[in-house]
Amino acid sequence: MSPNSPSADSSFVTSSGSPTQSTAWLALQDLRDEIGSVTLRELFAQDPGRAERFSLEAVDLYADLSKNLITQDVIEALVDLAEHARLPDKIAAMFGGERINSTENRSVLHTALRKPKGQQLIVEGEDVVAPIHRVLDQMAEFANRVRSGDWVGATGKPIRHVVNIGIGGSDLGPLMAYRALASFHQEGLECHYVSNVDPAQLLETVKPLNPEETLFIVASKTFTTLETLSNARSARTWLVEGLGGDLSVVAKHFVALSTNTDEVEAFGIDTANMFEFWDWVGGRYSVDSAIGLSVMIAIGPENFAQMLDGFHRMDEHFRTAPLANNLPVLLGLIGIWYRNFFDYPTHAVLPYVQALDRFPAYLQQLDMESNGKRVRLDGTPVDYETGPIIWGEPGTNGQHAFYQLIHQGSTVVPVDLIGIIDPAEDVGGQHDYLMANLFAQAEALAFGKSTEEVAAAGASPELVPHRTFTGDRPSNLLLAQSLTPSLVGQLVALYEHKVFTQGVIWGINSFDQWGVELGKELANSIIPELQARTEPELDHDSSTNALIRRYRNSRSRS
Numbered sequence: 001m002s003p004n005s006p007s008a009d010s011s012f013v014t015s016s017g018s019p020t021q022s023t024a025w026l027a028l029q030d031l032r033d034e035i036g037s038v039t040l041r042e043l044f045a046q047d048p049g050r051a052e053r054f055s056l057e058a059v060d061l062y063a064d065l066s067k068n069l070i071t072q073d074v075i076e077a078l079v080d081l082a083e084h085a086r087l088p089d090k091i092a093a094m095f096g097g098e099r100i101n102s103t104e105n106r107s108v109l110h111t112a113l114r115k116p117k118g119q120q121l122i123v124e125g126e127d128v129v130a131p132i133h134r135v136l137d138q139m140a141e142f143a144n145r146v147r148s149g150d151w152v153g154a155t156g157k158p159i160r161h162v163v164n165i166g167i168g169g170s171d172l173g174p175l176m177a178y179r180a181l182a183s184f185h186q187e188g189l190e191c192h193y194v195s196n197v198d199p200a201q202l203l204e205t206v207k208p209l210n211p212e213e214t215l216f217i218v219a220s221k222t223f224t225t226l227e228t229l230s231n232a233r234s235a236r237t238w239l240v241e242g243l244g245g246d247l248s249v250v251a252k253h254f255v256a257l258s259t260n261t262d263e264v265e266a267f268g269i270d271t272a273n274m275f276e277f278w279d280w281v282g283g284r285y286s287v288d289s290a291i292g293l294s295v296m297i298a299i300g301p302e303n304f305a306q307m308l309d310g311f312h313r314m315d316e317h318f319r320t321a322p323l324a325n326n327l328p329v330l331l332g333l334i335g336i337w338y339r340n341f342f343d344y345p346t347h348a349v350l351p352y353v354q355a356l357d358r359f360p361a362y363l364q365q366l367d368m369e370s371n372g373k374r375v376r377l378d379g380t381p382v383d384y385e386t387g388p389i390i391w392g393e394p395g396t397n398g399q400h401a402f403y404q405l406i407h408q409g410s411t412v413v414p415v416d417l418i419g420i421i422d423p424a425e426d427v428g429g430q431h432d433y434l435m436a437n438l439f440a441q442a443e444a445l446a447f448g449k450s451t452e453e454v455a456a457a458g459a460s461p462e463l464v465p466h467r468t469f470t471g472d473r474p475s476n477l478l479l480a481q482s483l484t485p486s487l488v489g490q491l492v493a494l495y496e497h498k499v500f501t502q503g504v505i506w507g508i509n510s511f512d513q514w515g516v517e518l519g520k521e522l523a524n525s526i527i528p529e530l531q532a533r534t535e536p537e538l539d540h541d542s543s544t545n546a547l548i549r550r551y552r553n554s555r556s557r558s
């Protein structure tokens with residue numbers, strides 16, 4: 001079957017119709033009207049057990065969901081909605097390797113990547129777990145050689161710098177995990193991440209590096225991506241020029257992470273130094289595949305295995321916990337509640353953990369590329385909102401910038417706040433300041449400061465409206481003991497499954513990304529027009545034509 005023909009298994013596609021037609025949806029609309037007349041202050045006052053009632057533990061995460069605009073009835077109706085969408089069947093379909101990515105006719109098996117060694121998963125007659133562990137072993141052997149100094153560059157020097165060249169899913173995941181696990185890095189070995197086709201990034205990155213001690217990892221599932229291949233070629237030139245001009249040096253300084261052996265070979269990388277993965281690993285779901293090699297080199301194979309174990313434990317929670325006690329499901333459903341019944345257009349992720357500084361950017365791709373869809377699996381347009389805009393920055397930085405809007409803006413932004421109890425390092429008791437701010441933000445958002453309280457605190461009457469906080473601004477608060485490799489795996493799997501849950505309710509394909517194609521196609525047609533020696537004939541619209549002419553005529557280089 002060609003990759004673009006419809007899936008053989010259409011049970012995932014022909015689901016339960018528009019969610020808006022379900023009784024659960026109608027019940028939620030009524031509940032939305034009811035909850036509009038009650039505040040979080042009142043809900044907390046009515047129920048002294050509220051914090052406990054709406055908190056749960058999942059693997060090593062404690063989640064306080066009580067500061068959401070929810071009641072037990074809301075949760076029950078949301079769970080009904082999930083059941084109406086046959087979420088349990090769809091979870092089983094994904095874990096079982098059905099071709100649920102119907103527009104690309106592919107299975108979606110990132111959960112297999114973290115199955116323990118020795119387990120089996122037979123998909124279409126073949127076990128997928130054994131090959132995964134074969135590659136993990138190959139990665140571990142290589143990572144250990146680099147870490148121990150046994151793998152040397154062309155001039156016999158050990159590797160001190162690893163440059164991962166990749167973009168999108170082949171960059172954001174490893175970059176995020178590398179930064180998150182800074183306290184586990186091997187000293188004297190630094191990883192760098194180059195993604196943008198803007199040459200400035202590559203040039204800046206390699207400027208201070210010694211080619212003798214530098215290893216490039218070319219991370220590209222397809223091995224045809226313009227940005228990655230351009231950067232890889234430029235990096236190869238830098239390396240070869242720096243090491244005397246002989247192409248043979250590439251073998252000791254370049255490895256590839258890819259599904260495309262032919263293109264890897266054509267680039268000149270020895271396929272013995274290629275780490276394979278499979279078409280059923282989506283780019284944004286690939287940090288736990290060979291794409292994570294830079295992370296494994298930095299933290300070591302044992303810690304990488306711990307990360308995979310964290311993923312797997314969250315997978316098992318998602319696969320087996322009842323929907324009402326299932327953290328990814330609940331985060332997904334509460335997100336649906338705000339997106340579809342309150343029309344809140346965005347969702348912020350605010351880690352109070354500096355090491356998670358790239359986690360919001362990572363989630364931006366995971367969520368927006370997965371659920372930024374306007375048609376359902378059967379191709380019909382949705383008549384309800386789908387994926388929200390995801391954004392965020394680490395706390396407390398955001399507090400001195402955009403939190404103003406979160407507290408008092410005209411748009412309500414539901415937030416996820418993430419905190420770690422024991423930091424890798426502390427100085428001057430600063431960690432308590434960080435956590436005090438985390439707890440304070442959740443409190444301030446939920447309960448605000450009423451007009452009466454502001455007036456009673458002595459504000460002059462004309463300032464009272466300016467200093468009032470309405471409250472009722474929802475948050476999920478996730479707390480964990482420490483930022484271990486396992487926790488990073490758990491957090492990523494948590495959000496992967498949250499996104500999956502929402503995609504199922506919305507009846508969309510969370511695993512394709514056709515929306516990124518048009519811009520690529522047009523860029524490919526414009527490149528020769530920018531590079532033509534003689535004036536090219538242009539047949540874009542008048543605006544694009546004028547921009548191309550202006551660029552050609554104004555640039556100082558020939």
Ligand code: G6Q
Nearest residue numbers: 168169170220221222225283284
């Ligand atoms: C992710 C997307 C996309 C992809 C990049 C890089 O789900 O598919 O972000 O990861 O376009 O693709 P390659 O790894 O093939 O270079």
